Amino acid sequence: MAIGRVREYDQRMKLEDVLGDVAAFYEQQAARCRGLGIEVSGLPISHVAFRARTWREYLTLRERLEQLAVANRENVWNGRPISKIVLPEPIAVGGRPLDLVELIPPFHQRVYRMGLEHCGFVVGEGERFSAFVAKHRPVLTGQQFQSPENEPVYILFPDYTHVKFHQRSLADAVRREGLTFDGFVHADWQPIDELAGPYEVG
Numbered sequence: 113m114a115i116g117r118v119r120e121y122d123q124r125m126k127l128e129d130v131l132g133d134v135a136a137f138y139e140q141q142a143a144r145c146r147g148l149g150i151e152v153s154g155l156p157i158s159h160v161a162f163r164a165r166t167w168r169e170y171l172t173l174r175e176r177l178e179q180l181a182v183a184n185r186e187n188v189w190n191g192r193p194i195s196k197i198v199l200p201e202p203i204a205v206g207g208r209p210l211d212l213v214e215l216i217p218p219f220h221q222r223v224y225r226m227g228l229e230h231c232g233f234v235v236g237e238g239e240r241f242s243a244f245v246a247k248h249r250p251v252l253t254g255q256q257f258q259s260p261e262n263e264p265v266y267i268l269f270p271d272y273t274h275v276k277f278h279q280r281s282l283a284d285a286v287r288r289e290g291l292t293f294d295g296f297v298h299a300d301w302q303p304i305d306e307l308a309g310p311y312e313v314g
Contacts (some may be wrong), residue, residue: 123180124203130176131162131213137228138205141275148251148267153170156206158232159196159212163310167228170217177213183293185286189258192217193299197287212283219305219312223272230274234265237279243279261285 128134137160137277145152164170174195178184181200195215202209214231235244245252252270256276262285264276278285283293 122169123199123201124137125182127177127203127213130173130180131160132158132228133209134160134203134228135205136203139233139266141231141273142206144269147265148248150248152231152233152275153206153208155208155235155277156232156281157208157210158276158283159160159214160205160210160228161216161230161232162213163216163220163224163229164225165218166307167263168216168305168306170215171208171306174215178296181213181296184296184298185291185293186298187291188299188301190221190287192219192303193301194212196282196293198283198293213279214282218308219269225272228273228275232276232278232282234278234280234281239253241279242276259285259289261288289310 124134138157148279152157154180157256162173164173174184174186177195177197182198182200184195186193186195188194193215195213197215199211199213203210204210212271214232235241251267253267253274254262255265257263261280262278262282264278266274268274280288286293
C-alpha cells in the first residue's frame with residue numbers, strides 16, 4: 113500500500129473512531145437517493161454532519177475532532193455554535209474526497225437523528241441548481257435558508273436523517289461570507305444546562 117493511501121487509511125480509521133462508520137452512512141444515504149431517482153455518486157461531497165446530544169458531548173467531540181484537524185471555524189447560527197472542522201487531507205468516501213465535518217450541538221427545533229445525521233452534496237450554482245430542484249421537486253422535503261450563500265434543498269428520511277443539496281460547498285459558503293479557516297476559532301457561548309439534550313433518552 114502506498115504511503116499516501118496508508119496515511120488516508122489511518123486518518124479514516126481515526127475519524128471513524130470518533131464519528132462512526134462514515135463510509136457506510138454515505139452508502140446508505142446514496143442508496144436512498146438512488147431509490148428516489150437521484151444519483152449522487154457523481155456529485156462532490158460538501159461535508160458530513162454529526163449531531164451531539166448534549167453540549168458536554170459536543171465539547172468532547174469537538175476536542176477529539178480538532179486533534180485530527182487543521183482548522184475549525186465555529187460560529188453561532190440559529191442560537192448556538194456550530195463547528196466546521198477541516199481535515200488535514202481529504203479521505204475518500206464513495207470515491208469522492210471528504211475534507212469537512214460539521215459538528216452540531218443542541219438545541220434542535222425538531223426531531224433529528226443523533227450521531228451521523230446528514231450528507232451534503234454540491235449540485236452547482238445558478239441554472240444547474242435550479243434545474244436540479246425542478247427535476248427532483250416531487251421527492252424533495254424542503255429548502256433551508258441558512259444564509260444568502262447557503263440555501264440547500266433537502267430530503268428527510270423516516271429515520272430522521274437527511275441529505276442536503278447545495279449550490280456550493282459549506283466551506284465555500286463560509287468563505288463567501290468573509291470568514292476563514294485559519295486555526296481553531298471558537299465562539300464565546302455557554303448553554304444554561306450542559307447536559308440538556310433534545311429528547312428523552314429511552
